[in-house]
Amino acid sequence: MKTTIHIIGSGFSSLAASCYLAKAGYDVTIFEKNSTIGGRARQLKRDGFTFDIGPTWYWMPDVFERFFSDFDKRPSDYYTLEKLNPAYSVYFGKDDFITIEDTLEKICIAFEKEEKGSSKKLLKFINQAKSNYDIAIKDLVYNPGLSPFELVTPKTIGKLNQFFSTIKKDVRKEFNNNRLAQILEFPVLFLGAKPSATPSFYSFMNYADFGLGTFHPKKGMYQVILAMEALALSLGVKIKTNSSIDKILVNKAGEAKGLNSNGVNYYSDYVLSGADYHHTETLLDKEFRQYSESYWEAKTFAPSSLLFYVGFDKKLRNVNHHTLFFDVDFGLHAQDIYDNAKWPEDPLFYASFPSITDGSSAPEGKEAGIFLIPLAPGLEDTPKLRETYFNKIIKRFETLTSQKVSDSILFKESYCVNDFIKDYNSYKGNAYGMANTLLQTAFLRPKLKSKKVKNLFFTGQLTVPGPGVPPSLISGKLASELIVKDISTNKKITTRTLKQNENNF
Template identity: 85%
Template sequence: MKNTVSIIGSGFSSLAASCYLAKAGYEVTIFEKNATIGGRARQLIKDGFTFDIGPTWYWMPDVFERFFSDFNKKPSDYYILEKLNPAYSVYFGKNDYITIEDTLEKIYNAFEEEEKGSSQKLKKFINIAKSNYDIAIKDLVYNPGVSPLELVTPATIKKLNQFFSTIKKDVRKEFKNERLVKILEFPVLFLGAKPSDTPSFYSFMNYADFGLGTFHPKKGMYQVILGIESLAKELGVNIKTNAPIENIIVDNGSAKGITSKGKNYYSDIVVSGADYHHTETLLEKPLRQYSENYWNKKTFAPSSLLFYVGFDKKLKNVNHHTLFFDVDFDVHAEAIYDNPKWPENPLFYASFPSITDSNSAPEGKEAGIFLIPLAPGIEDTPELRETYFNKIIKRFEVLTSQNVQNHVIFKESFCLNDFINDYNSYKGNAYGMANTLLQTAFLRPKLKSKKVNNLYFTGQLTVPGPGVPPSLISGKLVSDLVIKHQS
């Protein structure tokens, strides 16, 4: 008889794990609390507009290719990818922006135009970033975080100093132009920590940005979820939606299944891709590995205030991805990490998928997604959301020289309370646990429970960390561990 697996949640890591385990011969059932699959990567469809609720950036295409190739498939079997040009633009003031295009050569030229001599410095920086990328993505991140020795390879020993310096130090040592500094520090925000707390080695994110580029799956990131769902179903995975979990069944120190809506579903193995902290609350206290104090002391990646806006006209002076860095980043970062509160003047990001993709909005209209990074665990009220929408939309109008407030058909918001309600997210965080030096690899919460046999975890609070590509990798890592321990 086949071994059975219950998987909690249907985000990227859970779906990936389900595919690997089904391929290895396990009978897999996914339990998703919401009405649709995808976890944080769900979709909002309203009045002919389509929005990705969660991730909007498609970076590191090689990780997606590696995932699908493990099943003798390719991404193009499931969705159509388009490389964006420009990748994004960054506003620093009124009609004052730098555009990052789709090749290194164009980006070198943009830097040189901004500051003479900076293109040579950038080439040197990107060469190191590429070397780090090759080590990290082809090797390190596919380790299960079981031992410190995973980080000790001939390649990493040569780069030891990069684990004890920071992105901020490295960038500012070479570049004096504040605008270029901000562009180079931006990608590590995907790792969920300040550049001053992120080890230099993570410059591989700059290679992911400049060297590999930014892509858009036609019809949005949700197509990737649907693609992996199709693969999972081809492999025999069973998916139950509207199936919240009340309890993990433990007998004699081993996980024996889950309880959903009062009904017990027994299985040989339980894998949770739900929030790690929340998953442990489904166990009796003595069976939890990590205390409330442990979680409270960790550095979490930000939460977000998001707006999904339908405009009745096409917008100008913006690209598919547009960043607004016209205020002090350090002051906003302090309000996220050091002294958690609502930022006075927030940086924000906007995405207009309908610039690239006609499926996102009715003809002649624009779909806009606005995101403000916030500290997890702070107050969230409708009044605060409205105040901050007005703040950023007024700045948006000034910076891009256009009137948009009178052209809003509708807006929907999503913030801390929604992350908690929809995803059981710890303190309403959006991206998981930050990748700081003391929260890297074997120093993150473990993929396998130390207290309950046959209970495993996957996703952004465990190895390798936050982001969509790491989530796919996390699904592979946990399935490898399951297969190893059951064989």
């Protein structure tokens, strides 16, 4: 009889794990609380416009390649990728921006125009970042976070000092130009912490940015979710939507034995949760929870976000597919996220216009716009605040890009702290999980395997390797490998016990 495994949630990590576990021969069922799969990576469709609700950046294509190759597939079997050129642009003032193109050579030219001699420093910096990338993404992040010794390899010994310095220190030591420094500090924001709190080793994100480039899946990031769903279904995975979980069933022996969903018990041999880690533990009786409320309260969480999905009745000018607006003080905004936990007076923001690249995102002659303001998790979230901040960024957007757009808005929909809590049971409404600071790296993150409940495992952005889409794919693989190992160990123990019993007769 097949081992049965129930998975909570259908985001990237859950879908990845389901594929690996089904390939290993197990009976796998995914339970998704929402009406559509994808977790934070769902889609919004309205009036001929299509928006990715969550992730919009496709970085580290090699991680996606590696995932699909584990099943003798390629991303191109499911969706079409386009490398963006330019990758993105960064505004620092009215009609004042730096464009990051699709090759390191072109980026060096842009840096040199901004500051003479900076291209040589950039090449040195990216060479170091590539070295870190080769170690981290091809090796370290595929460890399950069980021991500090996972970080100690012949390749990392010489880089230990990089775990005790920070991205900000390294960048500012080489680059005096504040604009160039901000561009180099930007990629680690995907890891959920300030550059001043992110270890230098994470400069591998700069290689992902400048070395590998930025891509767009035709029809949006949701195509990756649909690809993983198709793969999972082909392997025999079953998916139940509209299936909120009320409780994880634990027997008297302290073993996870299934889930209660919508008042019905569904029994299984193993449970894997890709849902919010903190929320998952609330589905257990207190005696089975590993981490206290004070533990979670003390952790540094990645930001939440205020997002707007906007349909414009015309094509916009002076913007690229991805456009960053760094025209205000980055340090003050960062303090309001990580130190003061309040709504920022003058927020930085990011905008994505997928219809510039992809005609399927908006009707002809119109533009789909996604605007994002990073926020501290746990903030008050009201319709009035949302409207206030929309007006703030749209006025700045109009000034910076020298165009009137407010009278061309067909509709807008917003998404913020309350929605992250409602749709994903997200701790304090965070958007990206737990930040990758020094004390929240690798073995110092919440564990993939429960220490208190047998046969209960976790995956996703609050555990290893951390926040982001590629790490989520890796997290699903790591969790599945631990489950496969656990099943194999239990079978050996059972077989040995049976043989011992037979010898007693």
